[in-house]
Amino acid sequence: MSTTKIGVLVMSYGTPESMDQVEAYYTHIRRGHPPTPEQLQELTERYEAIVGGVFPLRANTDKQVAALQETLARMSAGSDQQFICYQGLKHARPFIEDGVEQMFRDGIHQAIGIVLAPHYSVMSIGGYIKRAEAKAAELGIKMSFVHSYHLHPKLIQAFANRVSAKLEQFKEAGAKRDQVKVLFSAHSLPERILQMGDPYQDQLLETAGAVAAEAGVKDWQFTWQSAGRTADPWLGPDILDTLRTLSQEQVEDILVAPIGFVSDHLEVLYDLDIEAKTIAKELDMRLERIDSLGNDPLYMETLGECVMKLAADWA
Numbered sequence: 189m190s191t192t193k194i195g196v197l198v199m200s201y202g203t204p205e206s207m208d209q210v211e212a213y214y215t216h217i218r219r220g221h222p223p224t225p226e227q228l229q230e231l232t233e234r235y236e237a238i239v240g241g242v243f244p245l246r247a248n249t250d251k252q253v254a255a256l257q258e259t260l261a262r263m264s265a266g267s268d269q270q271f272i273c274y275q276g277l278k279h280a281r282p283f284i285e286d287g288v289e290q291m292f293r294d295g296i297h298q299a300i301g302i303v304l305a306p307h308y309s310v311m312s313i314g315g316y317i318k319r320a321e322a323k324a325a326e327l328g329i330k331m332s333f334v335h336s337y338h339l340h341p342k343l344i345q346a347f348a349n350r351v352s353a354k355l356e357q358f359k360e361a362g363a364k365r366d367q368v369k370v371l372f373s374a375h376s377l378p379e380r381i382l383q384m385g386d387p388y389q390d391q392l393l394e395t396a397g398a399v400a401a402e403a404g405v406k407d408w409q410f411t412w413q414s415a416g417r418t419a420d421p422w423l424g425p426d427i428l429d430t431l432r433t434l435s436q437e438q439v440e441d442i443l444v445a446p447i448g449f450v451s452d453h454l455e456v457l458y459d460l461d462i463e464a465k466t467i468a469k470e471l472d473m474r475l476e477r478i479d480s481l482g483n484d485p486l487y488m489e490t491l492g493e494c495v496m497k498l499a500a501d502w503a
């Protein structure tokens with residue numbers, strides 16, 4: 189029996205590896221336009237605030253890719269397909285194109301691409317796929333892509349387990365489980381995606397509804413976070429405004445479930461754990477956040493099953 193090697197391009201946002209790389213990283217996000225000194229300083233301060241000059245997304249992505257490699261090896265044991273994972277990052281090294289190039293140098297002819305983010309938008313996942321597709325076409329690698337996995341039962345279970353665990357903690361602290369408002373959140377995008385018929389918002393609402401149902405949560409809302417500071421309008425309401433509104437409605441206990449993210453990084457550790465918590469405190473509310481998925485086995489199996497489903501077409 190001969191085995192077919194299948195490359196798995198695991199794509200993620202990317203983060204700097206040291207403070208002196210923040211400017212180049214920010215410039216890449218801004219499509220080659222360097223940030224102003226004020227913008228650079230503001231981003232640098234946010235990174236300093238989270239864990240003092242470490243970039244947690246770097247190590248977290250490494251751990252997720254290693255865990256997915258193990259999961260795929262286990263799931264494909266005994267089959268004639270062998271899966272080999274490569275990293276491809278949107279805004280840092282190894283870039284998406286570097287990952288595809290490495291597969292080519294390793295003699296890979298077939299590959300699957302998947303992003304460490306569950307929801308499709310043409311502005312997020314669409315961008316990752318476009319770049320990988322272009323490089324794969326150039327090098328003659330046959331590539332298919334997982335577009336989204338926002339309702340995979342194991343993903344829903346993984347999020348629901350985390351919601352339930354935190355609700356238990358509220359209960360131990362004296363709050364009634366049904367008095368805790370669960371806020372599902374995700375990275376905002378410019379409002380114009382709605383006119384483009386983009387599935388991002390609907391997919392997020394579907395994930396939120398499914399997780400709430402699985403965890404038995406009745407009192408929940410969806411809200412946006414981490415909107416960019418550009419002239420065009422971004423999807424709202426923003427979580428900080430939502431907290432102010434809920435405070436006026438006498439809500440005291442909030443559990444945030446950032447279902448658009450799968451890892452600890454700036455948008456979770458700063459925008460939620462520092463910024464949103466500070467506002468909540470000012471409003472006399474208690475705000476907690478569910479743990480990030482990281483390399484939760486249920487999340488790894490979600491990714492593994494999506495990859496193997498596409499690869500089955502080549503078996």
Ligand SMILES: CC1=C(CCC(=O)O)c2cc3nc(cc4[nH]c(cc5[nH]c(cc1n2)c(C)c5CCC(=O)O)c(CCC(=O)O)c4C)C(CCC(=O)O)=C3C
Binds near residue numbers: 203376453
């Ligand atoms: C949809 C989406 C996701 C989720 C899906 C996915 O994961 O892909 C995501 C994740 C992330 N975004 C991240 C960081 C940043 N995003 C920025 C800016 C932007 N994000 C955007 C969108 C998204 N971003 C957009 C439309 C912009 C405006 C510029 C542009 O049009 O591209 C900026 C610039 C400054 C600022 O605006 O804050 C930073 C520093 C980090 C890494 C944090 C770390 O290093 O720990 C992660 C995981």
Ligand SMILES: [Fe+2]
Binds near residue numbers: 375
């Ligand atoms: Fe971002």
